[in-house]
Amino acid sequence: xxxxxxxxxxxxxxxxxxxxxxxxxxxxxxxxxxxxxxxxxxxxxxxxxxxxxxxxxxxxxxxxxxxxxxxxxxxxxxxxxxxxxxxxxxxxxxxxxxxxxxxxxxxxxxxxxxxxxxxxxxxxxxxxxxxxxxxxxxxxxxxxxxxxxxxxxxxxxxxxxxxxxxxxxxxxxxxxxxxxxxxxxxxxxxxxxxxxxxxxxxxxxxxxxxxxxxxxxxxxxxxxxxxxxxxxxxxxxxxxxxxxxxxx
Amino acid sequence: xxxxxxxxxxxxxxxxxxxxxxxxxxxxxxxxxxxxxxxxxxxxxxxxxxxxxxxxxxxxxxxxxxxxxxxxxxxxxxxxxxxxxxxxxxxxxxxxxxxxxxxxxxxxxxxxxxxxxxxxxxxxxxxxxxxxxxxxxxxxxxxxxxxxxxxxxxxxxxxxxxxxxxxxxxxxxxxxxxxxxxxxxxxxxxxxxxxxxxxxxxxxxxxxxxxxxxxxxxxxxxxxxxxxxxxxxxxxxxxxxxxxxxxxxxxxxxxxxxxxxxxxxxxxxxxxxxxxxxxxxxxxx
Amino acid sequence: xxxxxxxxxxxxxxxxxxxxxxxxxxxxxxxxxxxxxxxxxxxxxxxxxxxxxxxxxxxxxxxxxxxxxxxxxxxxxxxxxxxxxxxxxxxxxxxxxxxxxxxxxxxxxxxxxxxxxxxxxxxxxxxxxxxxxxxxxxxxxxxxxxxxxxxxxxxxxxxxxxxxxxxxxxxxxxxxxxxxxxxxxxxxxxxxxxxxxxxxxxxxxxxxxxxxxxxxxxxxxxxxxxxxxxxxxxxxxxxxxxxxxxxxxxxxxxxxxxxxxxxxxxxxxxxxxxxxxxxxxxxxxxxxxxxxxxxxxxxxxxxxxxxxxxxxxxxxxxxxxxxxxxxxxxxxxxxxxxxxxxxxxxxxxxxxxxxxxxxxxxxxxxxxxxxxxxxxxxxxxxxxxxxxxxx
Numbered sequence: 001x002x003x004x005x006x007x008x009x010x011x012x013x014x015x016x017x018x019x020x021x022x023x024x025x026x027x028x029x030x031x032x033x034x035x036x037x038x039x040x041x042x043x044x045x046x047x048x049x050x051x052x053x054x055x056x057x058x059x060x061x062x063x064x065x066x067x068x069x070x071x072x073x074x075x076x077x078x079x080x081x082x083x084x085x086x087x088x089x090x091x092x093x094x095x096x097x098x099x100x101x102x103x104x105x106x107x108x109x110x111x112x113x114x115x116x117x118x119x120x121x122x123x124x125x126x127x128x129x130x131x132x133x134x135x136x137x138x139x140x141x142x143x144x145x146x147x148x149x150x151x152x153x154x155x156x157x158x159x160x161x162x163x164x165x166x167x168x169x170x171x172x173x174x175x176x177x178x179x180x181x182x183x184x185x186x187x188x189x190x191x192x193x194x195x196x197x198x199x200x201x202x203x204x205x206x207x208x209x210x211x212x213x214x215x216x217x218x219x220x221x222x223x224x225x226x227x228x229x230x231x232x233x234x235x236x237x238x239x240x241x242x243x244x245x246x247x248x
Numbered sequence: 249x250x251x252x253x254x255x256x257x258x259x260x261x262x263x264x265x266x267x268x269x270x271x272x273x274x275x276x277x278x279x280x281x282x283x284x285x286x287x288x289x290x291x292x293x294x295x296x297x298x299x300x301x302x303x304x305x306x307x308x309x310x311x312x313x314x315x316x317x318x319x320x321x322x323x324x325x326x327x328x329x330x331x332x333x334x335x336x337x338x339x340x341x342x343x344x345x346x347x348x349x350x351x352x353x354x355x356x357x358x359x360x361x362x363x364x365x366x367x368x369x370x371x372x373x374x375x376x377x378x379x380x381x382x383x384x385x386x387x388x389x390x391x392x393x394x395x396x397x398x399x400x401x402x403x404x405x406x407x408x409x410x411x412x413x414x415x416x417x418x419x420x421x422x423x424x425x426x427x428x429x430x431x432x433x434x435x436x437x438x439x440x441x442x443x444x445x446x447x448x449x450x451x452x453x454x455x456x457x458x459x460x461x462x463x464x465x466x467x468x469x470x471x472x473x474x475x476x477x478x479x480x481x482x483x484x485x486x487x488x489x490x491x492x493x494x495x496x497x498x499x500x501x502x503x504x505x506x507x508x509x510x511x512x513x514x515x516x517x518x519x520x521x522x523x524x525x526x527x528x529x530x531x532x533x
Numbered sequence: 534x535x536x537x538x539x540x541x542x543x544x545x546x547x548x549x550x551x552x553x554x555x556x557x558x559x560x561x562x563x564x565x566x567x568x569x570x571x572x573x574x575x576x577x578x579x580x581x582x583x584x585x586x587x588x589x590x591x592x593x594x595x596x597x598x599x600x601x602x603x604x605x606x607x608x609x610x611x612x613x614x615x616x617x618x619x620x621x622x623x624x625x626x627x628x629x630x631x632x633x634x635x636x637x638x639x640x641x642x643x644x645x646x647x648x649x650x651x652x653x654x655x656x657x658x659x660x661x662x663x664x665x666x667x668x669x670x671x672x673x674x675x676x677x678x679x680x681x682x683x684x685x686x687x688x689x690x691x692x693x694x695x696x697x698x699x700x701x702x703x704x705x706x707x708x709x710x711x712x713x714x715x716x717x718x719x720x721x722x723x724x725x726x727x728x729x730x731x732x733x734x735x736x737x738x739x740x741x742x743x744x745x746x747x748x749x750x751x752x753x754x755x756x757x758x759x760x761x762x763x764x765x766x767x768x769x770x771x772x773x774x775x776x777x778x779x780x781x782x783x784x785x786x787x788x789x790x791x792x793x794x795x796x797x798x799x800x801x802x803x804x805x806x807x808x809x810x811x812x813x814x815x816x817x818x819x820x821x822x823x824x825x826x827x828x829x830x831x832x833x834x835x836x837x838x839x840x841x842x843x844x845x846x847x848x849x850x851x852x853x854x855x856x857x858x859x860x861x862x863x864x865x866x867x868x869x870x871x872x873x874x875x876x877x878x879x880x881x882x883x884x885x886x887x888x889x890x891x892x893x894x895x896x897x898x899x900x901x902x903x904x905x906x907x908x909x910x911x912x913x914x915x916x917x918x919x920x921x922x923x924x
Contacts, residue, residue, distance in 0.1 A: 252817050252819075252820060253817065255819065256817045256818060256819035256820070259819045259823075260729060260818075260819065262721065263721050263722075263724050263725040263728075263729060264725060264729065266717075266718060266721030266722055266725065267721065267722045267725035267726070267729075267730070267738075269718070270718050270719075270721075270722045270789060270793075271722075271738060271741075271742075273786060274741070274742065274745050274786070274789070274790075277745075277748075277753070277756050277786070278745075280756060280760065281752065281755075281756065328541055328544050329544075331537065331538050331541035331542075332541045332542050332543075332544050332545065334538055335538040335539055335541060335542030336542055339535070339538060339539070339542070340542060348546075349542060349543070349545065349546060351913065352545045352546040352549055353545040354909065354913065355549060355906060355909050355910075356545045356548055356549055358843055358905055358906075358908070358909040358912075359549075359552065359847075359902065359905055360846070360847025360848070360849065360874060360901060360905055361847070361849065362847065362849040362874040362877050362878055362898070362901070363552065363556070363847075363898050363901060363902055363905075364552075365877070365878070365881075366555075366556060366877060366881070366894070366895060366898040367551070367552045367555055367556060367898075369881065370555040370556070370559055370895070371551065371555050374886060375555070391548050394544065394545060394548065395545065398545065424534060424535065445747075448747055449747070451749075452747075452748070452749025452750075452751070452752070453749065454749070454750070454751045454849070454850045455849040455850055455874070455878055458878055458881070458882065459881050459882060481749050481751045481850075482751075484751050484752070484755055485751050485754070485755075485850060485854070488751075488754070488755045488758055488759075488854065489758070489854055498759070501755060501759075505752045505755050505756075508748075508749050508751075508752055509748060509752060512744075512747050512748055512749065513744065515747075516743075516744050516747055520740065
């Protein structure tokens with residue numbers, strides 16, 4: 001379970017997230033939608049503390065995962081990031097082989113057992129529905145894969161360290177329609193094992209893959225509801241306007 | 249097994265210390281020369297000739313000589329370099345030819361300076377019969393800094409947006425007129441930085457002038473471009489390694505080294521100042 | 534006007550061509566020079582079957598290292614090296630005539646009466662056509678003598694030795710150890726600057742380090758001479774401080790700014806997305822650096838190393854001032870050595886223009902030129918690979 005309590009976030013003077021409260025249940029897919037610059041990606045990146053990397057930012061309020069404050073001093077960031085996997089907007093494989101890309105997270109976390117690594121790599125590639133396509137060329141450079149395959153490789157890479165949560169920052173926006181539908185199918189099948197949070201600017205995608213949807217605008221969480229209700233009969237008029245394409 | 253946090257801490261401390269050590273070494277060299285040289289430099293040191301078998305007096309002839317070489321080599325390198333850069337950026341397009349020229353320029357820039365010394369001696373001193381002279385030294389040094397002038401000029405020209413070129417051409421100006429009246433004046437401040445950096449380089453080079461111009465001891469000032477001169481870097485080499493009384497000449501050596509460093513520092517500072525100052529101007533235009 | 538521009542576009546190419554022409558023309562003249570010092574000839578007894586000798590043989594004969602003709606393919610006969618000045622021990626000036634016009638005759642008598650003799654005689658006094666005297670056909674200096682020779686004694690008589698091996702070894706020792714010192718230091722500083730240093734620290738350090746690349750090499754050499762050389766002598770209690778090690782340290786210091794700047798640029802060019810991906814998988818910052826950033830910047834770092842080596846190999850003045858310049862095969866880092874550029878700088882002023890020594894120094898220039906061209910092309914190829922990556 002992921003919780004945000006009274007979260008405010010600042011880039012220098014800019015107030016990027018305004019007093020957000022939200023709870024995401026285990027083994028569900030939650031989608032964040034909203035016009036660009038609304039803060040949805042920033043909010044997502046709070047949960048694996050990726051925003052720590054940007055100088056001059058400040059957080060108020062609490063972010064909890066399973067009741068634990070992930071910004072507590074005693075918590076180690078690299079442990080947190082192992083539990084919370086992330087898939088980025090553009091596929092960003094390392095300049096290494098396919099196998100080494102997936103094994104990377106295990107290796108940096110001190111796993112030395114080769115048999116175990118090989119097994120996890122296969123499981124993760126299967127989990128990301130990529131195994132059949134790459135099983136004969138695991139030693140080849142990851143750059144030889146197509147864009148859609150690269151993105152599924154990045155998902156496999158995130159799965160390999162056995163996270164409980166997957167954060168996806170517009171994972172299909174750089175892909176062609178066929179690759180997109182493959183990634184969407186994948187998200188669907190991953191739901192039973194992972195808690196997934198996905199940021200998307202594509203409302204059909206949110207409608208297709210998610211159980212609950214949050215609509216962000218100008219740094220505020222305007223509405224958070226079951227996806228079905230959100231797209232059929234939203235509570236707020238801004239949501240209605242956005243979804244029907246009146247602005248944004 | 250060491251936790252990954254511990255190994256990170258160890259590694260980062262190693263790098264911080266390495267950084268500190270290297271920076272300390274570099275500052276040590278600078279500080280050492282400044283510390284020992286500062287007391288030596290005064291008006292008299294800069295304006296009198298060496299005396300007492302080069303154990304006394306100043307370095308005036310060497311300063312004059314280096315000045316002559318700076319002027320001479322710039323007369324050679326600047327027009328040639330600027331024209332060459334104009335050709336490659338404005339005329340030659342983007343084909344194989346330009347790539348070839350650029351590779352050649354890079355290669356010329358990577359040739360060790362002693363080779364320029366050999367070449368200058370063979371061509372200018374012997375084959376062309378200039379003898380050991382300012383003109384032979386200037387040509388040698390000029391060719392040495394040519395790649396630097398070309399590279400900075402190319403960068404300056406490329407920084408001018410194409411809209412200025414098309415704008416001028418659209419008014420019926422020829423390509424040559426466009427370059428002369430629009431592009432060159434706009435790029436000029438940045439081209440000057442190349443000139444200044446070259447001056448810094450020329451004033452410190454020793455190997456190319458060893459056999460083309462430099463004189464061991466010559467208190468008389470040059471009267472024509474066919475005269476030999478003393479030069480600061482060669483003078484430092486001579487009094488540091490083969491003076492008549494090494495201990496007595498040490499202070500003069502420190503002073504000469506400091507003068508050399510000051511010239512190089514000034515030229516670099518001036519260049520970066522110009523670049524920052526005019527770099528902004530071109531952008532806001 | 535546009536014609537002039539076109540011509541000036543080719544100016545660097547023309548310069549390189551001119552350098553090649555002049556360097557190689559003078560340099561290859563060496564292989565047309567006789568092995569014996571110019572203006573002299575070698576004569577042997579008319580019965581001696583040996584017809585010609587190489588520069589190394591001649592030198593060893595006159596150094597008493599080869600003592601029997603059988604070692605040179607001749608008869609079992611002890612060699613008697615003879616310099617023409619020895620004639621003055623036997624005959625007075627009067628007996629040789631006013632203009633030494635009788636000198637050739639007397640020399641001829643000596644040669645004809647000594648079966649094992651080899652005489653070193655100025656051309657004008659050679660007893661030509663005399664019975665019992667044979668003039669040795671003069672060998673040319675061969676590329677094998679030059680590239681395979683282990684002795685560099687350019688002013689030795691009767692046969693100067695132009696063996697380039699000790700100089701090549703000296704150059705390699707000094708430059709390679711310089712890189713061994715500079716590489717870890719430079720990489721460490723580059724990592725510090727690109728990954729750890731605060732923005733403000735970086736803004737101060739980077740230009741300072743770049744500035745240090747501009748300080749003339751003669752100043753570094755001077756610093757090495759007055760600080761480093763005595764320090765090394767004292768620390769390792771050596772007879773002299775001017776050693777290959779001193780040269781390596783000074784070269785390392787000089788190569789540092791280049792290595793740091795190029796390597797740091799390469800590391801900062803690692804895409805942000807790759808760093809984030811690594812961190813998001815639970816890697817620490819340090820793991821990200823050595824598993825992602827350094828491999829990604831690999832070719833940039835290699836280019837930095839190659840450029841550093843190039844600068845070290847061609848560097849003249851600083852090395853000349855601190856390495857002691859003994860042209861012998863180096864056996865340890867703590868002995869004086871001499872590099873190729875230092876040899877050129879130290880000897881060209883004394884070598885008569887057009888002589889074998891002068892040509893040998895140009896040949897050294899050719900070697901240096903070829904090495905630096907190879908290095909420059911390699912660096913170019915490496916950085917091209919860098920820019921093709923990540924597509």
